[in-house]
Amino acid sequence: MSSAIRASEPAPGPMPAGGASAGAIQFHYDLSDAFYRLWLDPQMIYSAALFEDDDTLEAAQLRKLDYHIEQARATGRGRVLDVGCGWGAMLQRLVSKHGVKQATGLTLSRAQAEKIRADALPGVDVRLEGWTDHKAAAPYDAIISVGAFEHFVRPNLSSEEKIAIYREFFQFCHDSLRPKGRLSLQSISFGTLRAGQIDPFIADMIFPESDLPYAWEILQAADGLFEVVQLRNDRAHYRKTCREWYRNLELRRAEAIALVGEAKVADYERYLRISIASFALRALGLLRITFERLESR
Numbered sequence: 001m002s003s004a005i006r007a008s009e010p011a012p013g014p015m016p017a018g019g020a021s022a023g024a025i026q027f028h029y030d031l032s033d034a035f036y037r038l039w040l041d042p043q044m045i046y047s048a049a050l051f052e053d054d055d056t057l058e059a060a061q062l063r064k065l066d067y068h069i070e071q072a073r074a075t076g077r078g079r080v081l082d083v084g085c086g087w088g089a090m091l092q093r094l095v096s097k098h099g100v101k102q103a104t105g106l107t108l109s110r111a112q113a114e115k116i117r118a119d120a121l122p123g124v125d126v127r128l129e130g131w132t133d134h135k136a137a138a139p140y141d142a143i144i145s146v147g148a149f150e151h152f153v154r155p156n157l158s159s160e161e162k163i164a165i166y167r168e169f170f171q172f173c174h175d176s177l178r179p180k181g182r183l184s185l186q187s188i189s190f191g192t193l194r195a196g197q198i199d200p201f202i203a204d205m206i207f208p209e210s211d212l213p214y215a216w217e218i219l220q221a222a223d224g225l226f227e228v229v230q231l232r233n234d235r236a237h238y239r240k241t242c243r244e245w246y247r248n249l250e251l252r253r254a255e256a257i258a259l260v261g262e263a264k265v266a267d268y269e270r271y272l273r274i275s276i277a278s279f280a281l282r283a284l285g286l287l288r289i290t291f292e293r294l295e296s297r
Contacts, residue, residue, distance in 0.1 A: 018165040019130070020151040022108045024209040029109035033087070035259045039248035043089040047147035047186060048238035048286045057244040060237075064186075065093045068144050071230065071290040072184040074100060077141035081176065082106070083131050084148020088116035088124065095123040106134055131172050139178040149187035149218075155203055155211045156196075162213065166221030174225045174293055183226065183291040190214050191235065193283035199274055206271045215287055226291035238286040239279035246272040 033044075040046055041058045049060035050067050068090070074080045075098040082090045085105025094100040105126045107113055116126040127134065152169060153162045173183050190212050203210070219228065249256060249268060256265045278284040 018153050018157065018161065020108075020154065020207075020209040022130075024207075025108040025151065026110060028207060029107075030111040031264070032259050033111055033115060035256055036087075038252045038256050038259075039245050043092075044087040045089045046086055047241075048188075048234060049241045049244075050234065051237050051240055057241070057248075060241070061089070062093070064146075065090055066097075067288070068146060068184040068186065069094060069098050071288075072142035072144050072182045074098060074142035074144065074182075076100070078102060079104070079138065079140045081134075081136070081140045081143045083143060083145035084151070085112070085116070085126060086147070087112050088119060088121070088126065090144060090146065091116065091124045091126070092119070092121055095121060104140075106131060131169060134172075134176075136176045140176050140181065141178055142181055143173050143177060143183045144185075145183070146186040147188075149185060150207070150212055151210045153211050153213075154209050157211070159214070159217055162211070163217050163221045166213065166218060167225075170222045170225045170291075173291075177293045179293065179295055181293045182229070183293075185218075185287070185289045185291065187218070187287050187289075188212055188238070189218070189285040189287050191278075191282045191285040193278065201267075202271060202274065205267050212284070215285065218287070218289065222291060225294060227294055229290040229292050231287065231289045234286045234288055235279045235282065235284060238284075239276055242272050242275045242279065246276065 036044055036046065041061045043058070043061060045061040048064070049057060050064035051060040052063065055063065069075060074094060078101045080094055080100050080103050082103060082105040085091055085107050088105060091103045091105045094103040101123055103124050105116060105124070106129055107126065108128070108130055110128065113126050113128045116124065153165050177183070222228070246269070249272065253265060279286070
């Protein structure tokens, strides 16, 4: 863990198996809700949108939420789990737009959990815990996970070690779902960029204790537990999302500096520029994968 984390965070909480600690997650996501609100969309959705035609960022983000809900066949269901629920936009969409009776969100970010609890949405329950600690009271009808998979393993693990951890996640989802239940997953992945080539600035200053999967690692980890129903690479959508975020941050740069300081704003500008270029050059991909639970023979 970087010295910046040690200097600014309390002792990390429970650590997911092989993944980012609570302290590492809070280092990034608990920076300042007001700061993120300056440059994300009004729902504070911090993952790649799904654009069509001349969509605004807000419209494209809502389309992304609806896409995952539909892929997971979650509409009208009784119990849905959101692994890595962010500031609660998916949870809100599930209960308010798609008729889900109970939407449970998992996050290791204290700020995100506090925001969701303050919203006090009927039918929404948020837990300050990771998937490794979550015990479902009853099977879920669907699981959605957007932008959390990138935090499930730490850097410098072998593919075998990464796949073993990912397999634990898919086993958790399999065990937590009803028969024929679906998991809709979204994750950044390595494209032409190889593991070990990623800019150390990202790992040191932006997303400590986190690493990306290759698409094949995800598929191998899910083999025998889930059928792949659909897989798409929407890297161009993440490039456009990052461009929108960068533009918003530049427009409100003075306000951002007042909230988190000029050095931190410069770090985020650099991170967003790297991301824009990485998706444009195919160094990174953005995977949206629909899985359906396989039943025991």
